Amino acid sequence: xxxxxxxxxxxxxPPLINSPGKSDGLLNQKTVEFFQKAxxxxxxxxxxxxxxxxxxxxxxxxxxxxPYPNPKGRWAEYCTCLRKNEEADKGxxxxxxxxxxxxxxxxxxxxRAYLCRHGFIDFIVPITIEDRMVAALFTGQRIPTAxxxxxxxxxEKGGWFEPRSDRSRTMVELRSVGRERVxxxxxxxxxxxxxxxxxxxxxxICQTEREVSPDQVMADxxxxxxxxxxxxxxxxxxxxxxxxxxxxxxxIKIQRLLRDSLEQDISIxxxxxxxxxxxxxxxxxxxxxxxxxxxxxxxxEKVTLLSSWGLDDIEGYNHANSVFNVANEExxxxxxxxxxxxxxKVKRISDVGFLKPLADLYQGDNEKRFYWLSLQHSGHFxxxxxxxxxxxxxxxxxxxxxxxxxFGAVMWEIPRVAETQILIDQLRTNAERERNxxxxxxxxxxxxxxxxxxxxxxxxxxxxGQPRVAKxxxxxxxxxxxxxxxxDRVWTVQDLESGSYRxxxxxxxxxxxxxxxxxxxxxxxxxxxxPIVIAAAEGDRGDYFFDSWPPLQTDLKLVSLAVMNLLDNAxxxxxxxxxxxxxxxxxxxxxxISVVNKxxxxxxxxxxxxxxxxxxxxxxxxxxxEGSGLGLHLxxxxxxxxxxxxEVNTVPEVGVNEFRIILKRRVLP
Amino acid sequence: MKPRILxxxxxxxxxxxxxxxxxxxDYEAAGFTDxxxxxxxxxxxxxxxxxxxxxxxxxxxxxDEETEFGKKTGIAFVRRAKELKPHTHIVAFTVxxxxxxxxxxxxAGFNEIILKPANFSDIxxxxxxxxxxxx
Numbered sequence: 001x002x003x004x005x006x007x008x009x010x011x012x013x014p015p016l017i018n019s020p021g022k023s024d025g026l027l028n029q030k031t032v033e034f035f036q037k038a039x040x041x042x043x044x045x046x047x048x049x050x051x052x053x054x055x056x057x058x059x060x061x062x063x064x065x066x067p068y069p070n071p072k073g074r075w076a077e078y079c080t081c082l083r084k085n086e087e088a089d090k091g092x093x094x095x096x097x098x099x100x101x102x103x104x105x106x107x108x109x110x111x112r113a114y115l116c117r118h119g120f121i122d123f124i125v126p127i128t129i130e131d132r133m134v135a136a137l138f139t140g141q142r143i144p145t146a147x148x149x150x151x152x153x154x155x156e157k158g159g160w161f162e163p164r165s166d167r168s169r170t171m172v173e174l175r176s177v178g179r180e181r182v183x184x185x186x187x188x189x190x191x192x193x194x195x196x197x198x199x200x201x202x203x204x205i206c207q208t209e210r211e212v213s214p215d216q217v218m219a220d221x222x223x224x225x226x227x228x229x230x231x232x233x234x235x236x237x238x239x240x241x242x243x244x245x246x247x248x249x250x251x252i253k254i255q256r257l258l259r260d261s262l263e264q265d266i267s268i269x270x271x272x273x274x275x276x277x278x279x280x281x282x283x284x285x286x287x288x289x290x291x292x293x294x295x296x297x298x299x300x301e302k303v304t305l306l307s308s309w310g311l312d313d314i315e316g317y318n319h320a321n322s323v324f325n326v327a328n329e330e331x332x333x334x335x336x337x338x339x340x341x342x343x344x345k346v347k348r349i350s351d352v353g354f355l356k357p358l359a360d361l362y363q364g365d366n367e368k369r370f371y372w373l374s375l376q377h378s379g380h381f382x383x384x385x386x387x388x389x390x391x392x393x394x395x396x397x398x399x400x401x402x403x404x405x406x407f408g409a410v411m412w413e414i415p416r417v418a419e420t421q422i423l424i425d426q427l428r429t430n431a432e433r434e435r436n437x438x439x440x441x442x443x444x445x446x447x448x449x450x451x452x453x454x455x456x457x458x459x460x461x462x463x464x465g466q467p468r469v470a471k472x473x474x475x476x477x478x479x480x481x482x483x484x485x486x487x488d489r490v491w492t493v494q495d496l497e498s499g500s501y502r503x504x505x506x507x508x509x510x511x512x513x514x515x516x517x518x519x520x521x522x523x524x525x526x527x528x529x530x531p532i533v534i535a536a537a538e539g540d541r542g543d544y545f546f547d548s549w550p551p552l553q554t555d556l557k558l559v560s561l562a563v564m565n566l567l568d569n570a571x572x573x574x575x576x577x578x579x580x581x582x583x584x585x586x587x588x589x590x591x592x593i594s595v596v597n598k599x600x601x602x603x604x605x606x607x608x609x610x611x612x613x614x615x616x617x618x619x620x621x622x623x624x625x626e627g628s629g630l631g632l633h634l635x636x637x638x639x640x641x642x643x644x645x646x647e648v649n650t651v652p653e654v655g656v657n658e659f660r661i662i663l664k665r666r667v668l669p
Numbered sequence: 670m671k672p673r674i675l676x677x678x679x680x681x682x683x684x685x686x687x688x689x690x691x692x693x694x695d696y697e698a699a700g701f702t703d704x705x706x707x708x709x710x711x712x713x714x715x716x717x718x719x720x721x722x723x724x725x726x727x728x729x730x731x732x733d734e735e736t737e738f739g740k741k742t743g744i745a746f747v748r749r750a751k752e753l754k755p756h757t758h759i760v761a762f763t764v765x766x767x768x769x770x771x772x773x774x775x776x777a778g779f780n781e782i783i784l785k786p787a788n789f790s791d792i793x794x795x796x797x798x799x800x801x802x803x804x
Contacts, residue, residue, distance in 0.1 A: 443764055446764035446784075446785045446786060447680055447683070447764060447785060449785065449786035450680075450683055450762070450764075450785035450786035450787070451680055451682045451683050451686070452786070453786040453787070453788060453789075454682070454683055454686035454687060454690065454789060455682060455686055457686070457690060457788070457789045458686045458689050458690060461689075461690070461693055480786065484786060491766065500767075500768075502768065
């Protein structure tokens, strides 16, 4: 073995580049030129690159089509070498054989393995649709078209690259074979440009080798395989499951995939963004060899593979046409009026931003395409689109066999997603409108309030000394003050929810804050015989519980607002004669301030709702006139803005309620 | 000599009551509900403090861009007033609380911004800051 390796160690081989295929011959030529330019002539003779983007052509074909002198002669030389290696391999060590078996999923791979192991090829760039789809899912970047131009672009710009599957194993093998030479070549590839060199995908492979153990690389690959398998299974499940299950399944799975990749929770908007990413890839249709369209007409029990097509050849076009014909047939069954209205709905689909690329894809000279989308939208069809890589055989059976291996984007019931989005948009618009109306009202209240305040003062100045008038004016001032507070609440909620509120972080003495809030409300509380009591520190007579607490780093205005609103709420809903108690607990990270009162009971089922804007419990509505349903909502919004939360404990049987705001010790601006 | 304050608010009641209260506080107060009249008064008289609303009907010689269709007429008025009488002090009495607009107001030369509704004592305090020497 060693002898053979030594013998062929200095064998000069041309680079191996994929041969001109049916569709990308020109691109292939560009690749050749690219690499010729990129590597010096002496390197090129000693540097092997196999760009493997399919099994359509044999290695021999590729070799023979390589535009270098005497390729056939070199091929013969290679074959001799290979044969000898095979013979030598019989006596190789076990781990070598295992490695060979591992790689030997197909003859080509085995060939490639040999080529690699004996240094004829320095690295392989495996390109699969699956890789790129997974990449697109994870990076949100559109990975350009398959084949040579992709390599040229990626090599030039430095791009995301991740191998998978057996070919990746080959890659791992390669890393231990030709790494040094790859590194050296890469350094020449970007002479003097360290930054670009760092970003070069070829070197990235080497760096991965240096920085990450092969086990880790394999684990990554396994993970990618799992994801691919998951997507594949998902596709199949989707096709077999009931609609409602499927919708949830799809949403949850995609959410999870995206969340895993982003390592954070994703909102519905982000989910749509994820879909949008997928669709934008679909929009660049040439990234895919084919689409498979699975559809289920509602009168059919089974899901069928309705059609598939490749977008750049006549066969694919014919397939696509057959889909449109079926769709058209369905459409003709609809009454004209309905058909027309469905057509209008299609336009709505194309109005939905993230579906536009897809809608555009169907536009063109064939109007039936609209009908097809229309049918999807009208619920006559359920739809799943699988995007995949076309094999040599373009028959339906072949595609069905392949479905276990389909990866990438799965789109389910796109029109329904669109409808959902339209609905969400509407709800959002309505909520926004409602908020704006409230805001406008709060805004418009200010002028009449200002007029009342000033008028009160004028009257007071003119009728000073008349006790009855003074009393009435005071009552009027109190009412104005309450209206003012209400307006403030609306504004503050609006600011917090819209994100326009700027935190003003300072050192806040919590004891002072609580005393100030209590003082502000003490008169009202006393008048209603609902005294506010601040918990005293145990064993420390005369000291209040909060006096010893170190200051918080937080927004004074917001915390005051929250505490005031909790107290205001307690005063409003407490029984007369019952005290309202402020208590607290603290840890290194959090302060918990509780307001406990006895009054109107809150049923457990109502707890979730009491922090909703405008919500008041039925009993509160019936028995207490005061209240807008904004106070607790504001407390919740404030707590959230400060990175804390609000909790409620209730004992409805006796009407004891404890509202607890949890505040972070240090809020970042 | 009494300090002189110009009150501009399109709410007749607010304007009148402010004038009454300022007069009671020993000011000479001139009140207007329209920008053009206020500006004419300013051209003809020395004024120590202007107390103005922001959202006001724009006069014909103000452009829509300048007043943002009336939303910022008060700011446009103050810009012109400052050109005419750079040393006049300005107090806004307004419902506007958006930070961005408030910054714009400061740039235009407002010295104080009082948010409606406010007690007269707050407005007076703001005005006195800039008219103390006269009192």
